[in-house]
Amino acid sequence: MADSTDMFGAAPEPQDAGSSAAELEAAGQGAMFGEPVAAAIPAATPVSAPVPVAAPVAPAQPYRVLARKYRPQTFSALIGQEAMVQTLANAIRRDRLAHAFLMTGVRGVGKTSTARLIAKALNCIGPDGQGGPTIDPCGQCEPCRAIAEGRHIDVIEMDAASHTGVDDVREIIEAVRYAAVSARYKIYIIDEVHMLSRNAFNALLKTLEEPPAHVKFLFATTEVDKLPVTVLSRCQRFDLRRIPTTLLAQHFAHVCKEEGVEAEDEALAMVAAAAEGSARDGLSILDQAISHADLAGSGEGETIRVSAEQVRDMLGLADKTLQRRLFAALLAADGPALLEEVAHQYALGIEPVAMMRAQLDLVHKITVTQISGPEGQARSAEESAALEGWAADLGAGQLHRLWQLLLKGHDEVRTAPDPLVAAQMSLLRALHAAGMPDPGGLVRKMEEMLAQAPALAAAAAAAQAGGEGAPAGATGLVPGASANANANANAGIGVGAGMDWEGLVEQVEEISPLTGATMRLSVRLIELRRGTLRYQLAPGLPGDPTADIKKTLQGLTGEMWLVERLDGEAAAGALPSLVEAKQAREAEAEAAMRADPLVRAALEAFPGAEILDESNPATAERRPWQPARSRQA
Incomplete structure (x- = not known):
C-alpha cells in the first residue's frame, strides 16, 4: 500500500523486521477496507511523522519560434x-x-x-x-x-x-x-x-x-x-499576394516591440527585403537576427538591440560592396582595376557565373531606380545612394546596352571551358562598350555641332546650289531631266521638237538590248532630229556601232536614218552619255549629302565609316555580312 500513501504525499513507512505475517496481512486488509493503517499495527511499533513534499513545479514551456x-x-x-x-x-x-x-x-x-x-x-x-x-x-x-x-x-x-x-x-x-x-x-x-x-x-x-x-x-x-x-x-x-516590403517592415517592428527587442529601421528594412514578400521567411530571418544580436554581446538584463551592421553581416550583404566596386571599375573603363576585382572575388570563392549574375542584377536595379526610385531595390542606405547616383549619371541606352552585353557574357561564361577567362573577356568587352554614346546622345551631339558651326550650313547650301564643292562636269545636269533639256542648255546642239533621247534609247533596248546598252553607255549625243543622229563615241568601246544603231532605228521607226559618228572639233560640246549623266547626278547628290553638317559630324565621329547604297548591287556586295544602310539624299 505504499502507492496509496504516496497519493496523499506521505512517505512510505518502514516495516519492522519482527512483525509477523499475520500482522502484515491484517494491516493490508485494514487498508483495503479503508481503515487506518495504524490501527492494525501493534502499539509498540512507532509511527513516523509525515514528511512534507514540495509542490510540483510546472514544466518549462519550450521556446516557440x-x-x-x-x-x-x-x-x-x-x-x-x-x-x-x-x-x-x-x-x-x-x-x-x-x-x-x-x-x-x-x-x-x-x-x-x-x-x-x-x-x-x-x-x-x-x-x-x-x-x-x-x-x-x-x-x-x-x-x-x-x-x-x-x-x-x-x-x-x-x-x-x-x-x-x-x-x-x-x-x-x-x-x-x-x-x-x-x-x-x-x-x-x-x-x-x-x-x-x-x-x-x-x-x-x-x-x-x-x-x-x-x-x-x-x-x-x-x-x-x-x-x-x-x-x-x-x-x-x-x-494571396506577396506582402509589400514596407508592410513587412512595420509588422516586424511590431513583433520586436512585443518581444522587447530594439531594432534599427534599416535592419528591419533589410530583413523585409530578404523575405521576398513572405511573412514566415521574414520572421525566421528576424528570429535569427535577434539570436545573432544576443550572441554579439548583450549581457543579462540588457535590452537586445538588432543593428543594421549585424543584419548585413548575417545575411552576407557585405558582398554587395564587392559587386558595386566591380561595376564602378567597369563604368570607369579601368581595365587593371576590373581584372583585380575579378581576381579578388574569385579568390574569395565567388564563381565567375555568380559575378556575371550579380552585375546583371545591379544593372536591373539601376534601371528600375531610374523609373520608380530605389525603394524596394536596395537593402541598405549605402546601396540606395549608389543606385541613385548611377541612375542619374547613366542613360537608358547605356544601361540597356550593358544588359545585353552582360547577358551574352553570362551565357558564354556558363558554357565556357574556362569560366574565369570567359568572365574576364566578357567584362572587358562590356568595359570598352560602356563609354560609347547611345544614338540619342550622338544626335544631340550632332545638333550641338550644327548650332556651333553656321559656316557648315552655308557651305552645304553653296554645294547644293552647284557652287564650290560640286563635281567637275556636273554643271548644267539636272537630275531626272531628259536629253531635250540638256541639249537646250548646250549651244550648237540641236534636238528636234518632240524628240526624247532617253525615251528613244529605252525603245531601242526593248527590241535590241545589246544596241540599246551601247547607246546608253557610250553614245554622247551631238544632234538628234527626225531621221538624223550625230554622236560622239565615249572612249573604251571597241569597234564602230554606227551600222547597228542605224539598222535598229530604221527597224523601229520604219524610216531612213542618217547616223553619223563625229570626232575632234566637230564633236565639241557633246552631251555625256546617259550612264555618264547618271553618275554625275549621283556624285552631285553624294557631295551634297557629305556637305550636310549632320552627316559630316557623323563621319568625323566614326572615322573610316562609309556611305553605302542598298539599291546599288556593287556597294551592297562590298559588305555581304553586314546589312547595307540606305543612303538619304
Whole structure:
C-alpha cells in the first residue's frame, strides 16, 4: 500500500523486521477496507511523522519560434490580404458561402493560416454560445480554442504530400456522409493539394462538386498550375499576394516591440527585403537576427538591440560592396582595376557565373531606380545612394546596352571551358562598350555641332546650289531631266521638237538590248532630229556601232536614218552619255549629302565609316555580312 500513501504525499513507512505475517496481512486488509493503517499495527511499533513534499513545479514551456508564435489568429492580424478578407466578409454577411475554397500563393503569405481562420469563422459560436458565422471569430468559445489548438474533431487537416493516393481520398468520401459531431460545419483542410495523384483528384471530383451542406473543403497550394482544371472550376479561388516590403517592415517592428527587442529601421528594412514578400521567411530571418544580436554581446538584463551592421553581416550583404566596386571599375573603363576585382572575388570563392549574375542584377536595379526610385531595390542606405547616383549619371541606352552585353557574357561564361577567362573577356568587352554614346546622345551631339558651326550650313547650301564643292562636269545636269533639256542648255546642239533621247534609247533596248546598252553607255549625243543622229563615241568601246544603231532605228521607226559618228572639233560640246549623266547626278547628290553638317559630324565621329547604297548591287556586295544602310539624299 505504499502507492496509496504516496497519493496523499506521505512517505512510505518502514516495516519492522519482527512483525509477523499475520500482522502484515491484517494491516493490508485494514487498508483495503479503508481503515487506518495504524490501527492494525501493534502499539509498540512507532509511527513516523509525515514528511512534507514540495509542490510540483510546472514544466518549462519550450521556446516557440516567431513564425509560429505570431501566426495570425484573426483576419485583422492577417497582413497584406485585404481584398480576400473583404470578399470573405461579404460572403459570410450575405450568407453566400462557397462549398470549396482554394488558397494559392508563394510560401509564407498565409494560405494555411487563412484556411484555419475560415474554419474558425464558420464554426464560431461566440462567448455566449449563441453566435453564428462571423468574419471576426471570438477566439474564446470552445470551437475557436479547439481549432486554434488543432484538436477539433470536425476540422480535419490533411497533408496531401503524405496522403496522395485514392485510399486517402476514399476515407474523406466515406466520412462526408456523416454530420458534424459538435460543430456547425465539418471542414476538411488539405494542404499542398497539388501533391494528390491524378486518380485521387478524379475520385474527389464528384464529392467536391456536390458535397453535403454541412461540409466545406479548404485547399492550399503553392503550385496552382499543377491542379486539374476540373478541380479549379469547382473552387472559389483566392490568390494571396506577396506582402509589400514596407508592410513587412512595420509588422516586424511590431513583433520586436512585443518581444522587447530594439531594432534599427534599416535592419528591419533589410530583413523585409530578404523575405521576398513572405511573412514566415521574414520572421525566421528576424528570429535569427535577434539570436545573432544576443550572441554579439548583450549581457543579462540588457535590452537586445538588432543593428543594421549585424543584419548585413548575417545575411552576407557585405558582398554587395564587392559587386558595386566591380561595376564602378567597369563604368570607369579601368581595365587593371576590373581584372583585380575579378581576381579578388574569385579568390574569395565567388564563381565567375555568380559575378556575371550579380552585375546583371545591379544593372536591373539601376534601371528600375531610374523609373520608380530605389525603394524596394536596395537593402541598405549605402546601396540606395549608389543606385541613385548611377541612375542619374547613366542613360537608358547605356544601361540597356550593358544588359545585353552582360547577358551574352553570362551565357558564354556558363558554357565556357574556362569560366574565369570567359568572365574576364566578357567584362572587358562590356568595359570598352560602356563609354560609347547611345544614338540619342550622338544626335544631340550632332545638333550641338550644327548650332556651333553656321559656316557648315552655308557651305552645304553653296554645294547644293552647284557652287564650290560640286563635281567637275556636273554643271548644267539636272537630275531626272531628259536629253531635250540638256541639249537646250548646250549651244550648237540641236534636238528636234518632240524628240526624247532617253525615251528613244529605252525603245531601242526593248527590241535590241545589246544596241540599246551601247547607246546608253557610250553614245554622247551631238544632234538628234527626225531621221538624223550625230554622236560622239565615249572612249573604251571597241569597234564602230554606227551600222547597228542605224539598222535598229530604221527597224523601229520604219524610216531612213542618217547616223553619223563625229570626232575632234566637230564633236565639241557633246552631251555625256546617259550612264555618264547618271553618275554625275549621283556624285552631285553624294557631295551634297557629305556637305550636310549632320552627316559630316557623323563621319568625323566614326572615322573610316562609309556611305553605302542598298539599291546599288556593287556597294551592297562590298559588305555581304553586314546589312547595307540606305543612303538619304
